[in-house]
Amino acid sequence: MLPVAGYAGLMSALQTLLSDVFGYDSFRPGQAEIIEAVTAGEDVLAILPTGAGKSLCYQLPALAREGLTVVVSPLIALMRDQVRALRSAGVAAGALTSGNTEEETEAVFAALDAGALRLLYIAPERLALGGTERLLRRAGVRMIAVDEAHCVSQWGHDFRPDYLRVGALREALGDVQMTAFTATADAETRAEIVERLFNAPPREFLSGFDRPNLYLAFQPKDRPRQQILHFVLPRRGQSGIVYAGTRNKTEALAGALRQEGINAISYHAGMEAEARREAEERFQREDGIVVCATVAFGMGVDKPDIRFVAHADLPKSIESYYQEVGRAGRDGDPADTLTLYGADDIRFRRAQIDEGLAPPDRKAADHARLNTLLALAEAPTCRRETLLGYFGEHTSGGCGGCDLCREAPERFDGTEAAQKALSTVYRTEERFGAGHLIDILLGKATEKVRARGHERLSTFGIGTEFDQRQWQTVFLQLMALDMVRPDAARHGALRLTEAARPVLRGESALRLRRDSLNRVARRPAPRAMVSDENAPLLSALKAKRRELAEAAKVPAYVIFPDRTLIEMTEHRPGSLDAMARINGVGAKKLEKFGATFLAVLTGDAPDPVHPTRRAAALDGSGDLYDALAAAQSDLVFGPDGTEKRLDCSAKLIAAIAAAKPSSQDALARIPGMDERRLARFGPTFLRVIAEH
Secondary structure, rough: OOOOHHHHHHHHHHHHHHHHOOOOOOOOHHHHHHHHHHHHOEEEEOOOOOOOOHHHHHHHHHHHHEEEEEEEEHHHHHHHHHHHHHHHHOOOOEEOOOOHHHHHHHHHHHHHOOOOEEEEEEEEHHOOOOHHHHHHHHHHHHEEEEEEHHHHOOOOOOOOOHHHHHHHHHHOOOOOEEEEEEOOOOOHHHHHHHHHHOOOOEEEEOOOOOOOEEEEOEEEEOOOOHHHHHHHHHHHHOEEEOOOOOOHHHHHHHHHHOOOOOOOOEEEEOHHHHHHHHHHHHHHHHHHHHHEEOOOOOOOOOOOOEEEEEEEOOOOHHHHHHHHHOOOOOOOOOOOEEEEHHHHHHHHHHHHHHOOOHHHHHHHHHHHHHHHHHHHHHHOOOHHHHHHHHHOOOOOOOOOOOOHHHOOOOEEEEEHHHHHHHHHHOOOOOOOOHHHHHHHHHHHOOHHHHHHOOOOOOOOOOOOOOHHHHHHHHHHHHHHOOOOEHHHHHHHHHEEEEEHHHHHHHOOEEEEEHHHOOOOOOOOOOOOOOOOOOOHHHHHHHHHHHHHHHHOOOOOHOOOHHHHHHHHHOOOOOHHHHHHHOOOOHHHHHHHHHHHHHHHHHHHOOOOOOHHHHHHHHHHHHHHHHHEEEEEEEEOOOOOOOOOOOOHHHHHHHHHHHHOOOHHHHOOOHHHOOHHHHHHHHHEEEHHHHHO
């Protein structure tokens, strides 16, 4: 632990960097403690929810200390965007990726040789190249930061074998400081991250998995294409992702959305590399674009203003689900999610696990993870409680931010219905799927039923209280509860699990959801980003941002994120001083874009401002600077206007405004305030400072 004085000085310096470079006046929850530990040189493993600001936890310490920080990151698009954003903020950053031009790579090498870079982004695949290790040893690496660190774990949902080289790189560089960051990692994944990356237990930060700005909703599939259209169309003009399980489905959904006037594109691994790259760049740069994609898209997406994520098919695990929906609302503003699921999804996911090459213990763990996701889909109470409970966080009382809290589902005693369904599975020797089992329950003497003599079963015709669709939902809920499981070796035939036996024997009761039975579809209504009154101004600010982004060939959020534009519409700054108080407006951005956006807000272009005066606006001393400048202007030729000219530079006035000295002695200690200036301006300056 740092001494109190050291800690206070460190946090003051970090706060200054946070404001001047990144334009924020405070840390997000959990950031300050992690940044303090990283800056102090500790090895750190930090689990923060997507949108909590993980990248700042290694970027800020990299600027606060000497030496080079190497960031191992999974995607070229992510690295390029982060480098662009850092450079836009005045930070010396570079990337070595297979997407670099020869000139870009040479420029990075030259900057490394000159010791000019503070952050270097590399892909894990580059660690396999022999020259990388030598290059980094020569560059004087002080810290390695591993982004998306769950990729190092075979228990994680995005395992990347190339990440296994990171631990060896740390040893080769002389056991430099190691930090690792991810959004979703259960206890098994965290343990493997520690084992593979660190040579001693790091300091762990588990700041919570909750994303209260995300609205969580699930729906059973019922004409899924229409369900997706009904979800996306009211969100016209917002950026979003629609995940689908197959390449063809991504293209079909994108086409259906385009027919409805939505700016939609598709993305999948079967596309040419250039087409995929173009889709990524369009999604990053354009406002209001929707990408329909397989899960090949998204890891490391750094677009903060994604307003919705929809799943047209069930994700493969609860970690994958939370990682994917977590790409929405990274700016902290409200975002909506919708996940569709059906019996075919469950069969497909079970078959994926059973037909895989993983050892039995891994398959059992994967089934358990899928069970947790299915339990979330069919949860009877608050979804957020169920979701966070999986990650070890226990809450109660409901969140108010999911479909089940908005409209609690009705439940009924489903014990008898479950016993009928499970008994039919048992009496048909666990050899048939739900369709045939439902025919038996409804008493349908189909050719298949008669051929096997199933019309003579005791369960034939005992389920007429439900129709076919309702029985499908009963089986879906039983699958979600893992009481029956599709058997890939028997072409998806349902087999009983141990969880079914107490219900089948009458030893325990079972409550099912009636809303699922009746397929009541709830659609989360889109939430407005600003009031109707401010909507036209926000549109004008976005149009100006798009114009600047296209000219600079950067994503729109690199100019300003949505949250900053929304704050501009709410506070309507009328001067650069007021603009400097908007979150996300740092020194570089105030200089580059302040006057342009001020003109949109006020309708008039502001007068040119001296760079020193602009800097004073950032630290809140702009008004005092103006008052001191006016006072010294009146005294340039002395109180009576007859003395020899003597003035104070803009830099000196800015230093006085920032320091706010309260005495003659304190004023005298400011560099540049010599005896002559102290005699002429001192009393007046002190009076002006006191008045302010």
